[in-house]
Amino acid sequence: MKVGIVGYAGSGKSTVFQWLTGAKPDPAKAQMGQTGVAKVPDPRLDVLSARFQPKKTTPTALEFLDTPGLMPGERRDNPRRLGILRESGGLLVVLNGFRESEPAGQLRRFREELMFADLEIVTGRIGRLEDQLKKPRPAKLKEQDEVELGLLGRIVAAIEANQSPASLGLKGDEEKAVRSFQLLTLKPEFVLVNAGDDRANQPVSPDLLALSPTAVQAPAKLEMELHDLSEADRTMFMQDLGLTGFARDDVLRAVFAAMGQIVFLTAGYDECRAWAMPAGGDAVVGAGQIHTDLARGFVRAEVLAWGDFVKLYGDAKGRVGENMKEARTTGLLRQEGKTYGVKDGDIMHILAST
Numbered sequence: 001m002k003v004g005i006v007g008y009a010g011s012g013k014s015t016v017f018q019w020l021t022g023a024k025p026d027p028a029k030a031q032m033g034q035t036g037v038a039k040v041p042d043p044r045l046d047v048l049s050a051r052f053q054p055k056k057t058t059p060t061a062l063e064f065l066d067t068p069g070l071m072p073g074e075r076r077d078n079p080r081r082l083g084i085l086r087e088s089g090g091l092l093v094v095l096n097g098f099r100e101s102e103p104a105g106q107l108r109r110f111r112e113e114l115m116f117a118d119l120e121i122v123t124g125r126i127g128r129l130e131d132q133l134k135k136p137r138p139a140k141l142k143e144q145d146e147v148e149l150g151l152l153g154r155i156v157a158a159i160e161a162n163q164s165p166a167s168l169g170l171k172g173d174e175e176k177a178v179r180s181f182q183l184l185t186l187k188p189e190f191v192l193v194n195a196g197d198d199r200a201n202q203p204v205s206p207d208l209l210a211l212s213p214t215a216v217q218a219p220a221k222l223e224m225e226l227h228d229l230s231e232a233d234r235t236m237f238m239q240d241l242g243l244t245g246f247a248r249d250d251v252l253r254a255v256f257a258a259m260g261q262i263v264f265l266t267a268g269y270d271e272c273r274a275w276a277m278p279a280g281g282d283a284v285v286g287a288g289q290i291h292t293d294l295a296r297g298f299v300r301a302e303v304l305a306w307g308d309f310v311k312l313y314g315d316a317k318g319r320v321g322e323n324m325k326e327a328r329t330t331g332l333l334r335q336e337g338k339t340y341g342v343k344d345g346d347i348m349h350i351l352a353s354t
Helices: 013-021 043-052 078-083 103-133 139-160 172-179 206-211 220-227 231-241 248-258 283-290 292-296 306-313 322-329
Strands: 002-006 034-039 056-058 061-066 090-097 189-195 216-218 261-266 271-278 298-304 334-336 347-352
Touching: 002 013, 013 034, 013 061, 013 090, 013 189, 013 220, 013 248, 043 056, 043 261, 043 271, 043 306, 061 248, 078 103, 090 103, 103 139, 103 206, 139 172, 189 206, 189 220, 189 248, 216 248, 220 231, 248 261, 271 283, 283 292, 283 298, 283 347, 292 298, 292 347, 298 306, 306 322
Parallel strands: 002 061, 002 090, 056 271, 090 189, 189 216, 261 347
Antiparallel strands: 034 061, 261 271, 298 334, 298 347
């Protein structure tokens, strides 16, 4: 999944990009956007790897797109800058958490920017639909245009009332009808306050949590600087600052979850791997993440819940019996069909016809 990193100029957005991906910002790509990949740490995969001792261990990953910073109040150019994000699956909103900043106000203004950019897209489509309806067309097509026009009118009304189109709760055919517009206000969002050194240990403000309950705060630049120090110096500085650990891994996991993704695992002596899939997806969707042929020929899935794996094998090192023999004999390794809703942390083996 591609996640767009966005924020106002000066928020430290590109620093966050480097902190998460390890890729240094390239000034030549500042206007078009720069991509980088971050592996998402998962302690469950570490346990599997220690147990199976496979030849290869593969975590899931997020692709990040660093985009041009927005300019406050710039209503002509900001929609263009935001346009780069339309193909992203979600947004990582970076707020300035340095001295004298007010993150809640930044987030309100940023969301207004998204609504304004979406308003341009929607009103443009409305204009084209109104022109189409003035021309002779088959009744069925005309009816479809009228239904779409009514839906877009509701979206415009929401924006003009300073409400995100997400508040309309579009589902089913309505959600499909607007999917091609890639509206920014309908994308999942995760908010990160990029804290200065003086705020490294402070909690997220109640005002911001009221707007975004999952928002977190982390000192991206400080963590990168600490990472480059010797272990002794790092320990000393962290003690002085009252830091007990780094936030990067927790932030990556939180972004992953905020994008509506879960992980299922596959385990074997050749490879232990974490696979991403949309939350709420069924076993066939999961099979398709591994290979389209597995989804096409899906027969059943062998599933072991993560909690049951821990009960059987614990988290200590040592190889698991061939094909999880104990899990089979205890009945914890279940046989599930196409409609099984995959749970986060499930260990799955897909059986398919060729």
